[in-house]
Amino acid sequence: MEIYDKDYFLHFNYEELKLANKKYNFKELILPKLNLDIDFQLNCLEDFELLMVKFAEHFPYNNFDVLKDGPTIDMDYIVETMIEKGDGNICLNHNILFGMLLQEYGIQVQLIKAIDGGENLVYPNIGLHYCNVMQFKNKKYLVDACFTFLSCYFPIEIGNEMGQSPKLTNNSKIYRIIESETENGILIYQEKTNSLNDFVNVFSFNLNPISVGQLKYSANYFVEFSNVLTGLVFFLKFDEGYYYYTNGILKISYDNGTEEIITVNNNTQLLRIVSKYFKIKNIDLKSIKKK
Numbered sequence: 001m002e003i004y005d006k007d008y009f010l011h012f013n014y015e016e017l018k019l020a021n022k023k024y025n026f027k028e029l030i031l032p033k034l035n036l037d038i039d040f041q042l043n044c045l046e047d048f049e050l051l052m053v054k055f056a057e058h059f060p061y062n063n064f065d066v067l068k069d070g071p072t073i074d075m076d077y078i079v080e081t082m083i084e085k086g087d088g089n090i091c092l093n094h095n096i097l098f099g100m101l102l103q104e105y106g107i108q109v110q111l112i113k114a115i116d117g118g119e120n121l122v123y124p125n126i127g128l129h130y131c132n133v134m135q136f137k138n139k140k141y142l143v144d145a146c147f148t149f150l151s152c153y154f155p156i157e158i159g160n161e162m163g164q165s166p167k168l169t170n171n172s173k174i175y176r177i178i179e180s181e182t183e184n185g186i187l188i189y190q191e192k193t194n195s196l197n198d199f200v201n202v203f204s205f206n207l208n209p210i211s212v213g214q215l216k217y218s219a220n221y222f223v224e225f226s227n228v229l230t231g232l233v234f235f236l237k238f239d240e241g242y243y244y245y246t247n248g249i250l251k252i253s254y255d256n257g258t259e260e261i262i263t264v265n266n267n268t269q270l271l272r273i274v275s276k277y278f279k280i281k282n283i284d285l286k287s288i289k290k291k
Contacts, residue, residue: 011209012111014103017096021075026101029083034058042105045136048143049154049168053237055098055145056153060088060278061235063226066219068287073215075100087280088236090222092130092215094146099132102143108135111210112142113218114203115186126203128222133158133207142177142189148235149244149253150202158187163199170255180204232270232285234278243277245270250277 034054102109116127131144141155154166163176180186190199234245241254252260
């Protein structure tokens with residue numbers, strides 16, 4: 001999906017994207033990468049949860065290509081970077097690939113964007129985040145294949161005010177999505193650490209179609225945000241926790257609450273870490289554009 005100024009007010013649509021990319025069979029491309037059988041089915045919510053966990057463990061998050069070449073939202077590029085090279089990409093392209101897979105399963109799925117700003121958000125700059133809402137057995141769920149260390153890795157039912165927790169990981173947080181009491185049409189994604197605490201707002205969103213203009217704006221702003229605040233970022237889940245690198249620090253966080261911190265002092269060390277922990281090879285750090 002190339003972005004042109006004349007398409008600014010058009011809307012992102014998975015069915016149209018699939019029609020434009022008939023050459024790809026996403027089950028055949030993705031399931032073997034996740035060590036799942038080609039006949040793997042999505043019959044229950046636990047199947048979706050397994051798929052989301054596998055996705056996060058096999059496809060690393062990184063913003064390297066965005067810093068190097070600028071924003072690219074194109075299916076050939078997404079397939080090349082994430083599947084053929086295995087290097088991963090940003091949350092938008094992770095979730096577009098995940099959405100294409102769900103769409104191939106016959107699941108109704110819609111790309112959504114976090115709303116810029118919002119009241120009492122626990123995490124800043126969340127308005128750059130994209131993920132999906134799907135419909136399954138007459139209910140709607142938020143499904144997020146790449147929210148880095150913020151991910152819950154299971155479908156969150158929209159409107160379930162009691163909240164839910166994942167079943168396949170050691171994450172004990174409780175998640176829910178409720179309607180805003182003050183803004184019509186706004187949904188709020190919330191989490192809390194245990195049953196005794198209050199829910200906190202992670203981000204809000206609506207179910208309006210995403211315009212190409214929004215995608216273009218977000219992608220370009222993400223480059224500026226990465227250059228100014230974060231620099232290179234890498235993330236990959238593993239079965240006992242996750243690896244996360246930003247601003248010269250590699251954090252290895254375990255599900256039992258412990259963590260290791262490694263300070264990265266130079267590019268040679270960073271290249272070794274990126275290869276060892278994130279399974280990404282042959283990146284040229286000198287090619288990153290600085291602003």
